[in-house]
Amino acid sequence: MTQPPHDEPTAETPEELREQVEHTRAELGQTVEALAAKTDVKARAQEKAAEVKQQAAAKAGELKAKAAQTAVQVQEKIPGPVKGKAVQAAGQVREKVAQAGHVWEEKAPASVRDKTAQGAQAARDNRGLLLTAAGVAVVVWLACRRKG
Secondary structure, three states: OOOOOOOOOOOOOHHHHHHHHHHHHHHHHHHHHHHHHHHOHHHHHHHHHHHHHHHHHHHHHHHHHHHHHHHHHHHHHOOHHHHHHHHHHHHHHHHHHHHHHHHHHHHOOHHHHHHHHHHHHHHHHOHHHHHHHHHHHHHHHHHHHHHO
16 A cells, blocks of 8 residues: 555544545546546537637627728718719619519529529628628729729
């Protein structure tokens, strides 16, 4: 048998000895659990993946907010006459799109129309993201135009 550590008193009664044994077993069990957790690569990888996913979602939220802010700033800098022309052009585009839609419904195969409808639904579901991307594209276009 080994000698007890110098900092721990020896048991004087069988009851104290049992308590020391139970305490030592509990500590040993905790140590084994900690070692097992460190060697569980799959669980650690899953924890890390969840952490990275959470960080990515937070960063995406920050970027989305920043892009929306930039789009607002760009809209504020656009002169009134340009905005009026843009609204007029948008109305004309809507008319042309409606006309093209009627032609599409008459001539496109059903399977192609179904896939297109799914894509259109995805675009409607992500409208904010698409508008933000369009705003960023306008900012980039204006910046390139001014440099050139």
